[in-house]
Structure formats: C-alpha cells, structure tokens
Amino acid sequence: xxxxxxxxxxxxxxxxxxxxxxxxxxxxxxxxxxxxxxxxxxxxxxxxxxxxxxxxxxxxxxxxxxxxxxxxxxxxxxxxxxxxxxxxxxxxxxxxxxxxxxxxxxxxxxxxxxxxxxxxxxxxxxxxxxxxxxxxxxxxxxxxxxxxxxxxxxxxxxxxxxxxxxxxxxxxxxxxxxxxxxxxxxxxxxxxxxxxxxxxxxxxxxxxxxxxxxxxxxxx
Amino acid sequence: xxxxxxxxxxxxxxxxxxxxxxxxxxxxxxxxxxxxxxxxxxxxxxxxxxxxxxxxxxxxxxxxxxxxxxxxxxxxxxxxxxxxxxxxxxxxxxxxxxxxxxxxxxxxxxxxxxxxxxxxxxxxxxxxxxxxxxxxxxxxxxxxxxxxxxxxxxxxxxxxxxxxxxxxxxxxxxxxxxxxxxxxxxxxxxxxxxxxxxxxxxxxxxxxxxxxxxxxxxxxxxxxxxxxxxxxxxxxxxxxxxxxxxxxxxx
Numbered sequence: 077x078x079x080x081x082x083x084x085x086x087x088x089x090x091x092x093x094x095x096x097x098x099x100x101x102x103x104x105x106x107x108x109x110x111x112x113x114x115x116x117x118x119x120x121x122x123x124x125x126x127x128x129x130x131x132x133x134x135x136x137x138x139x140x141x142x143x144x145x146x147x148x149x150x151x152x153x154x155x156x157x158x159x160x161x162x163x164x165x166x167x168x169x170x171x172x173x174x175x176x177x178x179x180x181x182x183x184x185x186x187x188x189x190x191x192x193x194x195x196x197x198x199x200x201x202x203x204x205x206x207x208x209x210x211x212x213x214x215x216x217x218x219x220x221x222x223x224x225x226x227x228x229x230x231x232x233x234x235x236x237x238x239x240x241x242x243x244x245x246x247x248x249x250x251x252x253x254x255x256x257x258x259x260x261x262x263x264x265x266x267x268x269x270x271x272x273x274x275x276x277x278x279x280x281x282x283x284x285x286x287x288x289x290x291x292x293x294x295x296x
Numbered sequence: 297x298x299x300x301x302x303x304x305x306x307x308x309x310x311x312x313x314x315x316x317x318x319x320x321x322x323x324x325x326x327x328x329x330x331x332x333x334x335x336x337x338x339x340x341x342x343x344x345x346x347x348x349x350x351x352x353x354x355x356x357x358x359x360x361x362x363x364x365x366x367x368x369x370x371x372x373x374x375x376x377x378x379x380x381x382x383x384x385x386x387x388x389x390x391x392x393x394x395x396x397x398x399x400x401x402x403x404x405x406x407x408x409x410x411x412x413x414x415x416x417x418x419x420x421x422x423x424x425x426x427x428x429x430x431x432x433x434x435x436x437x438x439x440x441x442x443x444x445x446x447x448x449x450x451x452x453x454x455x456x457x458x459x460x461x462x463x464x465x466x467x468x469x470x471x472x473x474x475x476x477x478x479x480x481x482x483x484x485x486x487x488x489x490x491x492x493x494x495x496x497x498x499x500x501x502x503x504x505x506x507x508x509x510x511x512x513x514x515x516x517x518x519x520x521x522x523x524x525x526x527x528x529x530x531x532x533x534x535x536x537x538x539x540x541x542x543x544x545x546x547x
C-alpha cells in the first residue's frame with residue numbers, strides 16, 4: 077500500500093485545523109461577545125458549509141479560488157502559483173468544511189461560561205479584553221478544544237470539496253480520501269488505509285467525548 | 297405518550313409513502329453509461345422513449361466506477377462502457393448476461409481547449425504554457441487510460457505527470473477546462489464535438505483501441521426491454537443518432 081496520500085491528508089488536515097482554530101475562534105468571539113444587527117445571519121452564513129452538499133461547496137470553492145477568480149489571480153500575482161490543483165487548494169477544501177465546527181463549538185462554549193464569573197473579574201478591575209482572555213476563554217477551552225478536534229476529523233476526511241479542487245495528482249494533491257476512491261474504483265485493495273482513517277476518526281471522537289465530560293464538570 | 301406515538305406513526309407513514317413513490321419509478325430502464333457518452337446517450341434515450349414509451353434514465357460515471365458498482369449488485373439494466381475490457385470482465389464474472397455484449401463504435405481521444413485554438417498535436421503539450429493538463433483518472437476511466445498511453449507513446453508522460461490533473465471522470469476533466477483552471481484536456485471525441493471550443497483528434501494508433509461496448513446486466517428483471525434498447529442502439533436509426541457524436545461502427 078502506498079501511504080503517501082495518508083501523510084498528505086494528515087499534513088493538510090493539520091494546517092486546515094490550525095487555520096480553522098484561529099479564524100473560527102475569532103469569529104466565535106465576535107458572535108458571542110458583541111451584539112450587532114445581522115449577527116444570527118452571519119452565524120448562519122458561516123455555518124452553512126456544514127449542511128451544504130459537499131459538491132456544491134466544492135463548486136463554490138473552485139469558482140472562488142480558480143485561476144480566473146479575483147482570489148486566484150491575487151494569489152498568482154503574489155506567489156506565481158495557483159490555488160486549484162495545489163496543496164493550498166486541498167487545505168482550503170478541508171478548511172471550508174471544518175471551520176464551522178470550530179465556530180459552533182467555540183461560540184456555544186463561550187456563551188455557556190457563567191456571566192457572573194466574568195462580571196466578578198470586571199469588578200476587580202480587569203478590562204473587558206483581560207476578562208475575556210484570562211477568564212472566559214480559559215473556561216471555554218475544553219469546549220473549543222472539542223470543536224477543534226472535530227474540525228481535524230472533518231478536515232482529514234473531506235472528499236466532496238477536495239475532489240472538485242484538488243485534481244487528484246498522485247504525490248501532490250491526492251489525499252487519502254481521493255486515493256481510497258480511486259482504489260475502490262479500480263478494484264484495488266484499500267482496506268488498510270480505510271482502517272487507519274476509521275481508527276483516527278474513532279480516536280478523535282473519543283477525545284472529543286472526554287473533553288465534553290471535562291467541560292461539563294467545569295460548568296458544574 | 298399517546299401524542300408522541302401518533303407523531304412517530306405519522307412520520308413513519310410519511311417516510312414509507314415517500315419510499316413507495318420512489319419505487320414506482322422502477323418502470324424506467326436504468327442505463328449505466330460511461331461519462332464520455334453523456335450527450336450521445338441522452339439523445340439516444342430521448343429517441344428511444346419517443347419511439348417505445350419506455351423511459352431511459354442515465355447513470356453517468358467513469359466506466360471503472362460503474363463496473364465496480366455492477367459487481368456489487370447495482371440495480372442497472374444496461375451497461376455501456378467506454379472500454380470493452382470492463383464489459384468482458386463482468387461477463388466472465390457472470391455480472392453481465394452471457395453473450396449479450398455488442399461493440400457498436402470505436403472511441404477517439406481528442407485534445408480539447410476552450411477559448412483558444414487546440415494544440416496541433418500531443419507533443420505541443422511539452423510547452424510550459426499548459427500549466428495544467430486535465431484528463432480522466434487513468435486508473436478507472438478508459439479515456440484517462442488512453443490519454444496516459446498516448447502521452448507515454450511519445451515519451452512525454454513522465455515529464456508531464458506533475459502537470460496532469462485527474463478528474464474522477466472525463467466530464468470532470470472537461471469542467472476543469474470550462475472553469476478556466478486547466479488550459480487543455482484530453483477527452484472523448486464525442487464530448488469535444490459538442491463541448492464548444494476547439495479540438496484536435498489524437499491518432500488512434502497512439503493508444504489501445506477504445507472499443508465502445510454495451511451489455512445487459514445479468515441481474516436485471518427487464519431483459520426484454522434491455523435487449524430492445526440494445527437492438528435500437530445498433531439499428532440504422534440508432535447509428536444515425538450516434539454519428540454526430542463521432543461514434544460510428546469500426547469498419
């Protein structure tokens with residue numbers, strides 16, 4: 077069995093998860109800490125990739141980052157490369173499906189923190205930013221971590237978006253999910269890789285559940 | 297409690313009736329066809345429905361993928377492969393009815409572009425201006441396999457491989473060009489003829505022959521209807537419909 081696609085998938089999923097973490101927690105902070113008109117609409121817009129058919133999502137992504145798109149051309153003028161059919165494209169494909177999981181979990185974890193604890197920090201003289209960073213965010217950490225783990229699992233398994241934007245180039249953009257698809261279609265063995273992907277997913281979900289229990293204990 | 301039970305019963309009722317609606321469609325002839333046959337078989341299906349009243353529903357995918365599905369018992373009635381060997385394998389394993397397979401055309405490979413003139417020959421692909429060359433996945437799509445064979449025949453495959461992007465079938469390879477992300481695609485002549493843009497035929501000597509075959513799925517309960525569809529396809533009338541797609545009987 078050729079294991080390169082699996083390493084590529086782990087690499088892509090790791091980068092996509094880091095991006096999802098940074099951007100996802102940022103958006104969740106905005107949604108949970110501030111009130112503005114259209115807040116729930118923004119929430120819906122950033123969550124919709126979770127429930128859209130992956131191929132539709134893939135079409136959007138291909139159109140948004142393709143060679144003729146504004147993003148694609150900006151990227152080309154900066155780096156000389158292309159997003160479509162590159163590892164960057166794979167990362168974006170994995171990111172789009174996984175960032176909503178971080179946003180959803182982080183927002184709910186942040187909103188579940190007892191407001192009186194945050195108020196206590198404020199009355200003791202902490203600035204809103206300090207109260208957020210040193211009290212609210214740490215208390216929400218297990219919930220956020222669970223979301224990040226789910227995002228990793230989702231990123232690792234993305235097929236629908238990746239198949240539209242990656243071009244399945246062996247050794248370059250052929251992720252584990254694309255490889256398994258190809259193996260099955262050509263009636264070649266795929267069992268070992270399927271087993272590793274399944275084991276990873278079960279492990280991640282196990283960790284997510286453990287984190288969930290910890291966060292329940294915290295909230296009492 | 298009673299109310300909850302009523303809700304569950306109602307939901308069950310609704311889902312079952314939806315399933316029932318689904319099964320009433322099984323009067324259609326399910327034709328699994330290679331993606332390269334998209335336009336040709338749509339036209340063929342329409343003409344056949346007009347003539348006989350039997351509806352034809354097309355399942356388009358790469359021939360390899362369809363072969364795999366039929367092996368796993370997919371409820372298709374007819375399988376039209378872009379490569380005879382996929383049909384022969386299924387006939388050997390008993391998944392395609394014995395001696396039902398007919399060869400009706402020889403497929404051709406074409407270099408296809410959109411918006412610009414297609415390159416004169418395959419050798420032109422060495423030019424770095426073709427940053428991405430789209431093909432169907434050569435591991436399970438016959439036109440992808442032929443594209444790889446053709447590029448190998450002129451010793452270009454190894455140097456081009458990193459620029460070759462693979463669609464999961466030949467239609468997706470086309471879409472890569474349509475969306476402007478690949479400059480050129482190696483696709484079926486039948487699609488290039490109706491895809492707009494510009495194309496150059498690849499000499500058929502550069503790859504193994506792409507014999508277009510069709511056969512009846514062994515498990516079908518509609519053998520007679522499936523046979524009638526095959527007869528229509530190889531009839532003069534059928535040949536007339538397929539001709540504009542570059543699909544004509546090999547002489």
